[in-house]
Amino acid sequence: MTKEWVAQNFCIGFCTDKGLMLDLDNMTRRKAESIAEALMKRYRLEGYLLIKSSDKNYHVIFNRYLRWKTIMQIVFSQYVCIRWGIHQASNGFLTLRISRKNNKNKPKILSEVGKMDKLIGEYLKTYNYFERS
Numbered sequence: 001m002t003k004e005w006v007a008q009n010f011c012i013g014f015c016t017d018k019g020l021m022l023d024l025d026n027m028t029r030r031k032a033e034s035i036a037e038a039l040m041k042r043y044r045l046e047g048y049l050l051i052k053s054s055d056k057n058y059h060v061i062f063n064r065y066l067r068w069k070t071i072m073q074i075v076f077s078q079y080v081c082i083r084w085g086i087h088q089a090s091n092g093f094l095t096l097r098i099s100r101k102n103n104k105n106k107p108k109i110l111s112e113v114g115k116m117d118k119l120i121g122e123y124l125k126t127y128n129y130f131e132r133s
Helices: 002-005 029-043 067-076 079-091 117-127
Strands: 013-016 019-024 047-054 059-063 095-099 108-114
Touching: 002 095, 013 019, 013 117, 019 029, 019 079, 019 095, 019 117, 029 047, 029 067, 029 108, 047 095, 047 117, 059 117, 067 079, 067 108, 079 095
Parallel strands: none
Antiparallel strands: 013 095, 019 059, 047 059, 047 108
16 A cells, blocks of 8 residues: 555655754765764764755754754754754654655665664664665
8 A cells, every 4th residue: 555655646754853964965074974973972962863855955854852842953053953943843743654655666775874773763764664765
């Protein structure tokens, strides 16, 4: 049934209100890694997963669980995330896609840094569940 949804231009997303995820659009991989490294160190986020969602677009998922207020403060501290953050804040949770969408392929995991036992572990379990989507 998952393949049918994706074929009809629907997509599957991973949602959370207990950990930090970012949608970094229109940048180089080096810039996305730089942002991820800086935030991981500043907020002691334990680790991150860097994912390429499409050409020049990346997702970053951090391992450590946080309070919603802290998550929103970090999201809005990143200029490149403000527009995405407004939509996410209005929903009350963060969402990143894990499946194909329209003409975009399934996001591809590029690098894993640090610990992966909390939010990253949850993401990977869901991502792998929909491996064929």
